[in-house]
Amino acid sequence: xxxxxxxxxxxxxxxxxxxxxxxxxxxxxxxxxxxxxxxxxxxxxxxxxxxxxxxxxxxxxxxxxxxxxxxxxxxxxxxxxxxxxxxxxxxxxxxxxxxxxxxxxxxxxxxxxxxxxxxxxxxxxxxxxxxxxxxxxxxxxxxxxxxxxxxxxxxxxxxxxxxxxxxxxxxxxxxxxxxxxxxxxxxxxxxxxxxxxxxxxxxxxxxxxxxxxxxxxxxxxxxxxxxxxxxxxxxxxxxxxxxxxxxxxxxxxxxxxxxxxxxxxx
Ligand code: HXC
Ligand code: NAP
Numbered sequence: 001x002x003x004x005x006x007x008x009x010x011x012x013x014x015x016x017x018x019x020x021x022x023x024x025x026x027x028x029x030x031x032x033x034x035x036x037x038x039x040x041x042x043x044x045x046x047x048x049x050x051x052x053x054x055x056x057x058x059x060x061x062x063x064x065x066x067x068x069x070x071x072x073x074x075x076x077x078x079x080x081x082x083x084x085x086x087x088x089x090x091x092x093x094x095x096x097x098x099x100x101x102x103x104x105x106x107x108x109x110x111x112x113x114x115x116x117x118x119x120x121x122x123x124x125x126x127x128x129x130x131x132x133x134x135x136x137x138x139x140x141x142x143x144x145x146x147x148x149x150x151x152x153x154x155x156x157x158x159x160x161x162x163x164x165x166x167x168x169x170x171x172x173x174x175x176x177x178x179x180x181x182x183x184x185x186x187x188x189x190x191x192x193x194x195x196x197x198x199x200x201x202x203x204x205x206x207x208x209x210x211x212x213x214x215x216x217x218x219x220x221x222x223x224x225x226x227x228x229x230x231x232x233x234x235x236x237x238x239x240x241x242x243x244x245x246x247x248x249x250x251x252x253x254x255x256x257x258x259x260x261x262x263x264x265x266x
Pocket of ligand 1: 099112
């Protein structure tokens, strides 16, 4: 049964960073439909207000705040406002990210640093600053990583390095904060349909088809696939799960599954 169909997060408060669009907005909307009050942050005051409105328009409680995850003080202030409005936080998801396709030699030092700052330093900032506001024991912290963390990828040196850092940061925080009853996990989405990430990485129908032909399950995933995992991680069903990187990727991490994997006659 889909977690989205039940009020499994009733009474809980979720803080979602990087939530003005795409996967993270999909997760924030799903958290709200599952009963949680939701606080959303991103850089753009206009975009995050519109994102929060999609949730309040459905009759759920949502607060949109502008904050750049690279700015620790701004993140702290947003978390403070969230706690003031809704009390202690039960769920914190850190998913803000930036990407562009460029060879390392076509990437300035600032280009590399920008992505590492948003993805990796931003995730540290969000999770570190959230600790004092967490409902402990019981809080669920989730970072959003990617297959690039474990699989080198051409023209993605910044993302590969940043996401690899997120995987290790997730595990270190799980180790340090487990004794306080705080679980820390990462979700690693595969290619997800209708997202900025895939528009940048596979901008043409041809590129999209080529990617799908090499995935074991032969398709992109959906934002709902990621939301289902985020909700699962935030319920008691996952109470003994921490320090893990959970792939929701159709088998992408297994490697190239192109061609006729199943022999004739079978
Ligand atoms: C080379 C580039 C570049 C490009 C930017 N830069 N785009 N270099 N090729 N295409 C360089 C700039 O020249 C500058 O370096 C530095 O990066 C910072 O650029 P700014 O525009 O000043 O940065 P900022 O305004 O902070 O914007 C960050 C951004 C932007 C990452 C560059 O694209 C952004 O805001 N992205 C957010 C949305 C996004 O990327 N969504 C996709 C997430 S998906 P110099 O030296 O000139 O100062 C994802 C992929 C995961 O994360 C895997 C999917 C499968
Ligand atoms: P997206 O729509 O561009 O989402 C990125 C979000 O981060 C936006 O809401 C953006 O909002 C926010 N953001 C960017 N920089 C920020 C900053 N400095 N401070 C605060 N917020 C910031 O991209 P997406 O494709 O859905 O990706 C979402 C997450 O999934 C990312 O972590 C990405 O790495 C991961 N992922 C995606 C895919 C995929 O197939 N798309 C695959 C694997 C992993 P503002 O512009 O308003 O700040």
